């Protein structure tokens with residue numbers, strides 16, 4: 001392992017919150033670091049098996065399934081008290097799907113996303129991401145390899161460091177993990193920012209960017225390592241409708257043209273037509289699911305939304 005020590009103090013890492021930013025959802029600096037580096041963690045461990053994701057050499061014919069959850073339970077411990085967040089969730093996601101997860105507050109949406117992202121472990125149940133079965137014996141190296149090669153993360157709070165330019169922010173997780181040479185990191189970050197339409201904003205600081213542009217920087221950061229699955233928790237939660245459209249258009253193109261699998265938690269009912277499937281959660285369970293009519297999907301959905 002050739003980690004680069006940056007001596008970035010935890011207290012200068014952005015405090016990541018979700019949704020209402022209430023105290024009980026505020027993440028610790030350590031959790032922030034895990035999330036910030038989640039998609040780029042360096043590992044010496046074996047790469048996860050290909051399974052519905054990009055084929056590796058000699059791989060057997062890949063199944064189309066990239067996420068498989070069977071009877072997943074998650075109970076948080078608050079002191080001696082158990083707080084059940086997931087109570088038996090089974091869900092299968094195929095490569096190239098865009099799944100929107102809706103549901104009641106406290107229904108378990110973020111808990112589900114964190115388990116799919118291997119940020120958190122289930123209390124009970126079976127989980128497989130890109131063909132890698134995850135259980136209590138799964139090593140940190142294997143989880144890190146999954147996050148490095150297969151998963152990208154976008155959260156509601158932009159989590160950009162204000163003292164760094166857009167390009168430096170995109171480079172940061174790779175830098176923290178000692179990935180690539182400095183020149184390669186710069187090149188990957190530049191490409192990712194070009195991909196999200198921010199090639200002309202490379203040297204801007206977050207305060208010099210609009211909210212939508214800042215969110216696109218976080219998407220570029222998630223894309224820098226070309227993940228198979230993009231996990232997004234309220235990616236448009238802090239955006240006005242014009243910027244929401246831009247971010248959704250970008251995700252739509254990534255999904256439709258590059259077949260990137262997207263799993264997105266949202267409260268905005270207008271976004272469901274960008275997606276291919278909608279999952280509704282209630283009380284820690286999947287209450288129902290529906291497939292979105294392909295003919296009704298964006299960009300038509302976007303026009304309808306604007307007119308309405």
Ligand SMILES: Nc1ncnc2c1ncn2[C@@H]1O[C@H](COP(=O)(O)OP(=O)(O)OP(=O)(O)O)[C@@H](O)[C@H]1O
Pocket residue numbers: 019076077078083084085103104105106107108109110111112
């Ligand atoms: N770290 C934690 N410790 C204890 N309880 C937690 C923790 N995280 C979540 N919970 C509880 O688990 C349940 C599910 O929370 P989760 O954040 O997954 O719901 P959600 O559907 O994302 O909610 P929202 O829409 O309000 O963001 C809630 O009752 C919540 O209070």
